[in-house]
Amino acid sequence: MQILLIHSDYIAYEVKKETPVAEKIDEQMRFGRLDEALTVFIAVEKSDESDPEKAVASTLDEIKNVASQLKAQNIMLYPYAHLSSSLSSPKVAIAVLKNLETALKDEFTVKRAPFGFYKAFEIKCKGHPLSELSRTITVDETITPKAAAKEEIVSEAIKAEEKAKSYWYVLKPDGQMQTFEDFNFTGYDNLKKFKNYEVSKSREVDRTPPHVELMRRLEIADYEPGSDSGNMRFYPKGRMIKSLLETYVLERSAEVGAMEVETPIMYDMNHVTLKKYLDRFPARQYSIEADKKSLFLRFAACFGQFLMNHDMTISYRDLPLKMIELTRYSFRKEQRGEVVGLRRLRAFTMPDMHTLALDMEQAMLEFKQQYDMCISVLKDMGIGLEDYEVAIRFTRDFYEANKAFIIELARIVDKPVIIEMWDQRFFYFVLKFEFNYIDALDKASALSTVQIDVENAERYDINYINEHGNAKHPLILHCSPSGAIERIIYGLLEKNYMITRSGGVPMLPVWLSPTQVRVIPIAERHRETAGEIVHMLGCRVDIDDRDETVGKRIRDAGREWIPYVAVLGDEELAKGELTVTIRSQSEPKKPKKVKMKAWDLSARIQTDIAGLPYKSIPLPVYLSTRPKFV
RNA sequence: GCCGCCGUGGCUUAGCCUGGCAGAGCGACUGAUUCGUAAUCAGUAGGUCGUGGGUUCAAUUCCCACCGGCGGCUCCA
Numbered sequence: 055m056q057i058l059l060i061h062s063d064y065i066a067y068e069v070k071k072e073t074p075v076a077e078k079i080d081e082q083m084r085f086g087r088l089d090e091a092l093t094v095f096i097a098v099e100k101s102d103e104s105d106p107e108k109a110v111a112s113t114l115d116e117i118k119n120v121a122s123q124l125k126a127q128n129i130m131l132y133p134y135a136h137l138s139s140s141l142s143s144p145k146v147a148i149a150v151l152k153n154l155e156t157a158l159k160d161e162f163t164v165k166r167a168p169f170g171f172y173k174a175f176e177i178k179c180k181g182h183p184l185s186e187l188s189r190t191i192t193v194d195e196t197i198t199p200k201a202a203a204k205e206e207i208v209s210e211a212i213k214a215e216e217k218a219k220s221y222w223y224v225l226k227p228d229g230q231m232q233t234f235e236d237f238n239f240t241g242y243d244n245l246k247k248f249k250n251y252e253v254s255k256s257r258e259v260d261r262t263p264p265h266v267e268l269m270r271r272l273e274i275a276d277y278e279p280g281s282d283s284g285n286m287r288f289y290p291k292g293r294m295i296k297s298l299l300e301t302y303v304l305e306r307s308a309e310v311g312a313m314e315v316e317t318p319i320m321y322d323m324n325h326v327t328l329k330k331y332l333d334r335f336p337a338r339q340y341s342i343e344a345d346k347k348s349l350f351l352r353f354a355a356c357f358g359q360f361l362m363n364h365d366m367t368i369s370y371r372d373l374p375l376k377m378i379e380l381t382r383y384s385f386r387k388e389q390r391g392e393v394v395g396l397r398r399l400r401a402f403t404m405p406d407m408h409t410l411a412l413d414m415e416q417a418m419l420e421f422k423q424q425y426d427m428c429i430s431v432l433k434d435m436g437i438g439l440e441d442y443e444v445a446i447r448f449t450r451d452f453y454e455a456n457k458a459f460i461i462e463l464a465r466i467v468d469k470p471v472i473i474e475m476w477d478q479r480f481f482y483f484v485l486k487f488e489f490n491y492i493d494a495l496d497k498a499s500a501l502s503t504v505q506i507d508v509e510n511a512e513r514y515d516i517n518y519i520n521e522h523g524n525a526k527h528p529l530i531l532h533c534s535p536s537g538a539i540e541r542i543i544y545g546l547l548e549k550n551y552m553i554t555r556s557g558g559v560p561m562l563p564v565w566l567s568p569t570q571v572r573v574i575p576i577a578e579r580h581r582e583t584a585g586e587i588v589h590m591l592g593c594r595v596d597i598d599d600r601d602e603t604v605g606k607r608i609r610d611a612g613r614e615w616i617p618y619v620a621v622l623g624d625e626e627l628a629k630g631e632l633t634v635t636i637r638s639q640s641e642p643k644k645p646k647k648v649k650m651k652a653w654d655l656s657a658r659i660q661t662d663i664a665g666l667p668y669k670s671i672p673l674p675v676y677l678s679t680r681p682k683f684v
Numbered sequence: 685g686c687c688g689c690c691g692u693g694g695c696u697u698a699g700c701c702u703g704g705c706a707g708a709g710c711g712a713c714u715g716a717u718u719c720g721u722a723a724u725c726a727g728u729a730g731g732u733c734g735u736g737g738g739u740u741c742a743a744u745u746c747c748c749a750c751c752g753g754c755g756g757c758u759c760c761a
């Protein structure tokens with residue numbers, strides 16, 4: 055059975071001429087009209103004859119499902135032979151149509167156009183994305199109901215067909231590749247969640263993501279109603295965390311030889327090279343009109359760097375050649391329903407590194423090194439291998455030529471990874487990986503990624519001169535060592551929410567904690583010494599000098615996830631030490647308290663943050679003079 | 685873009701179904717308290733009930749539109 059569903063403002067028909075297969079009808083069926091109707095064009099097929107009842111039942115499910123999504127109350131059943139080239143007998147078709155009508159009448163206002171007539175009809179389609187759907191319903195047992203019901207939006211048909219050519223596998227570290235059906239997901243909960251999210255698109259969530267509450271309560275970031283959605287404001291603590299993460303990624307990139315550059319955030323939509331690129335993609339960019347020019351805000355740093363590469367004189371001896379830009383911002387005009395907290399933004403900060411490589415051999419070597427780097431970068435940021443799942447995607451040709459290389463990638467992370475393989479190359483790359491973070495609501499979001507681009511060097515006419523003096527196009531690797539910086543913060547917050555939920559104590563890595571040590575002087579007479587300790591510690595220290603009880607101030611420090619809380623009273627003053635609560639070794643209701651000298655605490659913190667970027671405290675040291683942002 | 689839920693002092697929210705003076709906790713401010721490890725006590729101020737229309741003698745409450753948030757669908761270079 056083939057059906058075509060149109061969500062219409064109205065549908066009206068009028069019988070014109072009888073055909074030889076016409077059913078008998080009475081006068082009132084000669085005309086029909088329904089407003090606000092889901093119109094269902096139906097062709098009953100030969101294959102339905104083996105089990106017409108099942109065909110009716112499956113079709114009913116589909117219609118009801120769509121009608122409920124659209125909140126449609128009126129249904130027009132409209133026989134439409136042209137949907138299929140293999141029609142059933144008229145007798146079966148009429149029976150099926152009548153059964154459908156009867157079954158739907160309980161819940162809906164139903165009209166049925168008569169079978170076997172030439173009819174004039176008029177329909178006004180609403181035109182929204184779900185307003186045109188087609189379904190193939192089959193009674194053949196060998197096809198699963200899910201595959202049979204595979205949704206396909208008519209206008210997107212070609213795209214959907216391309217997507218259908220994805221082959222999915224799980225690759226184990228030992229090199230064994232299995233289909234999803236064969237792989238035993240037991241013990242691989244996150245991998246299963248990622249698979250479900252990626253492939254089945256299964257979602258069971260109906261609440262605000264936990265990091266949204268945390269980003270506000272911890273005064274990291276917030277919505278800005280005065281801007282466009284997905285453009286956030288960052289409070290001092292959030293700005294500091296972002297700044298540290300940004301600095302860190304740039305430092306790591308510099309270590310591997312990337313040159314930092316800066317390029318414009320807006321580009322001419324009619325620039326010859328860019329135009330070709332843009333035309334391939336739907337309008338997802340912010341556009342600006344200025345001085346008779348049409349400009350768009352960049353959605354990645356590729357343009358600026360590629361245009362720069364185009365003008366450069368590059369020798370084969372300069373390769374691999376790396377450049378990085380940290381975009382503040384990249385803009386993507388995501389659809390309104392897609393923008394959520396810090397997970398998906400319309401303006402986001404992204405390190406975008408590009409490597410020009412001599413040939414595939416060099417590109418693959420770089421690819422592997424950058425893969426290793428991404429793992430290490432995320433680890434330092436507080437996101438470990440256990441927090442994300444690896445997806446590796448490639449073309450079949452690439453795989454056939456480089457099986458051992460792919461297996462090595464799975465071996466490095468020492469856990470099963472998801473594989474997506476395409477028969478043909480649809481995108482600009484032949485190989486890519488992403489690390490996908492799995493959050494508290496089982497949603498997956500890509501963090502680090504590296505891609506081998508075989509297309510853009512030619513498009514942007516980027517060349518290097520080889521040893522024979524000939525101009526050659528290099529391969530280009532795209533790499534974001536961390537993914538969007540905001541998304542790292544999202545990941546850290548979600549991770550700590552999950553830690554709290556499972557009975558742990560949440561905290562950020564010490565190098566990212568806005569306050570590293572909070573000093574709590576017990577009474578007024580201890581405040582002066584507290585001020586001296588700040589200088590001795592030499593890290594981000596603040597003093598809770600508010601007129602509150604000790605209990606209250608301890609609690610507040612805990613709610614801010616402060617790694618070290620130092621209490622200072624008569625006892626400590628006498629002995630010249632501090633009573634320090636060490637958050638990383640505490641359990642809920644069981645704080646780990648240690649007496650230590652100020653310089654021991656200082657040394658301990660220096661160990662925690664060794665080799666990582668540092669910035670001074672982003673807020674007034676004395677809490678009594680500190681404003682509230684939220 | 686489509687569908688659904690939500691929007692009440694800075695924050696969290698009660699009240700809305702069944703129209704009739706808008707209530708609380710936290711925070712802020714003032715005062716008392718100078719305190720030993722997850723919320724000290726008392727008082728004061730603070731509200732265009734998201735915005736705009738409509739219905740009504742009367743709208744935070746009912747209806748419509750818009751804006752914003754969240755979720756789902758779609759999308760994700």
